[in-house]
């Protein structure tokens with residue numbers, strides 16, 4: 261009888277230590293920051309528009325622009341046609357406080373036009389009947405929509421599917437903690453999802469993402485991580501290295 265082939269690294273069962281990596285981080289962050297405020301999910305199209313605006317933009321500015329779009333164009337959930345039909349200069353003016361409005365305005369308009377052309381109407385509610393991978397493939401066919409945004413749409417919206425939206429903040433924290441081998445955001449999401457316990461549903465994954473975001477903005481900042489005060493220091497190779505170097509250079 262031929263020998264049974266070894267399962268490849270992606271299909272090998274997790275060791276107990278691997279299986280507890282994300283739950284351990286989650287418990288420590290929960291203990292430090294408390295339970296994140298529950299999200300009120302929006303419809304998938306509103307989440308898609310928001311995620312496009314929010315890319316490389318601070319959350320308050322992106323939220324403000326979404327409200328401005330609703331007010332200026334008398335638009336909103338189930339009625340984004342006025343934004344699709346707005347002139348580019350008007351749209352660019354409305355997006356002025358997000359990053360790259362001159363790129364995001366035409367991209368948003370083209371996206372809404374292309375969705376209308378494909379679906380026959382401007383909605384993404386039909387995606388609810390698809391499995392998660394099919395939804396993400398469908399969203400990623402459009403220019404400017406990558407895995408980070410498709411994960412945000414499926415996880416944060418009323419679709420409420422299991423996914424991790426790996427933006428620059430999430431990636432930085434995970435890389436500093438050396439949870440999975442260093443890679444781009446898409447590969448990192450795939451590797452992290454292998455470590456996510458089966459019992460974690462979409463809401464728990466959203467909470468986990470929110471805790472990582474909070475941590476990235478308060479202690480594990482880009483330029484000046486506050487490792488001394490970090491609840492993850494004991495399990496963080498980068499933090500321990502930072503403190504060792506600080507110790508060596510302090511007279």
Ligand code: SF4
Pocket residue numbers: 433436437479480481485486487488490491492493496498499500
């Ligand atoms: S110990 Fe430092 S580098 Fe590690 S997660 Fe905490 S703040 Fe970030």
